Amino acid sequence: MLSAPKASDSLTLEEVKSQIYSRNNPTLTPIDIEMHASTVHRILELKKKHNVFMLGHNYMEPLVFGLSTEQEQGDSLALSMKAVETDSDIIIFNGVRFMAETAKVLNPNKTILIADKNSGCSLADDFGAEQVRELKAQNPGVPVMIYINSYADAKAECDVCCTSANAEKIAMEMPGDELIFVPDLFFAQNLENVLKGEKKIIYPGKNNETKGAVCEVHEKFSLQDITAMRESFGLIKGHPNRMLYVHWECKPEVLQEADYYGSTTQIRNHIAARVKEGTLEKAYVASECELTSNLMEEFPTVEFGTACSVRCNHMAKISLDKIKPILEAIDSGSDLSKWEVNLSDEIISKAAKPIEKMLSFS
Ligand code: SF4
Numbered sequence: 082m083l084s085a086p087k088a089s090d091s092l093t094l095e096e097v098k099s100q101i102y103s104r105n106n107p108t109l110t111p112i113d114i115e116m117h118a119s120t121v122h123r124i125l126e127l128k129k130k131h132n133v134f135m136l137g138h139n140y141m142e143p144l145v146f147g148l149s150t151e152q153e154q155g156d157s158l159a160l161s162m163k164a165v166e167t168d169s170d171i172i173i174f175n176g177v178r179f180m181a182e183t184a185k186v187l188n189p190n191k192t193i194l195i196a197d198k199n200s201g202c203s204l205a206d207d208f209g210a211e212q213v214r215e216l217k218a219q220n221p222g223v224p225v226m227i228y229i230n231s232y233a234d235a236k237a238e239c240d241v242c243c244t245s246a247n248a249e250k251i252a253m254e255m256p257g258d259e260l261i262f263v264p265d266l267f268f269a270q271n272l273e274n275v276l277k278g279e280k281k282i283i284y285p286g287k288n289n290e291t292k293g294a295v296c297e298v299h300e301k302f303s304l305q306d307i308t309a310m311r312e313s314f315g316l317i318k319g320h321p322n323r324m325l326y327v328h329w330e331c332k333p334e335v336l337q338e339a340d341y342y343g344s345t346t347q348i349r350n351h352i353a354a355r356v357k358e359g360t361l362e363k364a365y366v367a368s369e370c371e372l373t374s375n376l377m378e379e380f381p382t383v384e385f386g387t388a389c390s391v392r393c394n395h396m397a398k399i400s401l402d403k404i405k406p407i408l409e410a411i412d413s414g415s416d417l418s419k420w421e422v423n424l425s426d427e428i429i430s431k432a433a434k435p436i437e438k439m440l441s442f443s
Pocket residue numbers: 177201202203204205230296297298299330369393394395396
């Protein structure tokens with residue numbers, strides 16, 4: 082993970098600036114650094130003063146991602162788990178709202194804050210509790226597995242939750258030979274392909290009228306794009322030191338073209354292992370573009386292909402300028418309700434069950 086500024090360090094503005102320069106992130110220009118260093122400095126100062134635990138998702142832009150220490154960085158589930166481990170009572174979640182909800186479900190007594198409560202996700206926004214109930218009514222008795230990219234009220238209707246790192250394993254752990262999987266249509270088809278008929282996967286739109294959802298970012302990758310990237314960037318199929326990485330939320334034909342497919346953390350860990358062995362020269366990651374920006378900083382010896390247009394507009398809503406006012410409000414003892422994620426006790430207790438079931442399988 083990145084050598085991000087440590088929250089425990091008392092740094093001057095000049096030290097913060099020099100620390101950002103020393104990260105050598107190719108996507109951070111001197112203009113970016115000079116423009117934003119004082120905001121970064123103020124955020125880190127108040128973060129330390131108030132013992133705020135600041136979680137940073139891998140898809141955050143590098144200056145936001147770097148506000149979090151290594152222990153505070155990761156993908157959505159890892160971050161929620163880290164929130165359980167911290168002794169800090171105030172957590173700022175630099176990610177999208179469904180992630181902050183998951184953190185709240187796992188940490189009901191902590192204050193979970195998010196810089197923009199409107200930071201959605203096409204998967205969570207386009208599929209809710211009602212659609213889960215619809216599918217359950219059409220398939221009585223069939224267990225329901227829900228992807229973590231969903232809101233707490235939809236999770237509350239399901240039997241088990243999963244991430245892109247554990248979906249295969251958890252699907253096989255569930256009883257019976259049928260499983261409802263929601264909400265991601267591409268993920269469902271990828272799961273179906275990977276399980277090779279060992280379990281029948283029922284998903285929205287498959288012989289039913291229920292509308293599912295897709296990730297509006299990962300759906301942008303077509304087989305044609307991937308083939309063009311292989312050619313233009315020299316990612317020859319089967320080359321031992323050149324890798325095409327694909328995220329589970331991509332279309333099935335794109336996933337099948339991958340040299341390695343997995344969750345955000347699995348892809349990052351695979352790159353780390355190959356770098357350690359000294360066997361990775363070039364890589365392209367078919368996923369959100371700021372993930373690549375952060376990987377470029379972490380693994381400077383690898384030449385990464387980039388796709389800057391593939392940005393998640395929901396993740397992009399979390400910016401330095403929106404994070405700083407939260408810290409200022411904490412500092413002045415002002416009302417935090419504008420940023421606080423709240424869920425009813427009933428939803429927390431119901432949504433905790435599928436998440437805990439998933440964790441029991443891990
Ligand atoms: S990248 Fe896709 S799955 Fe992730 S938050 Fe954005 S829309 Fe949702």
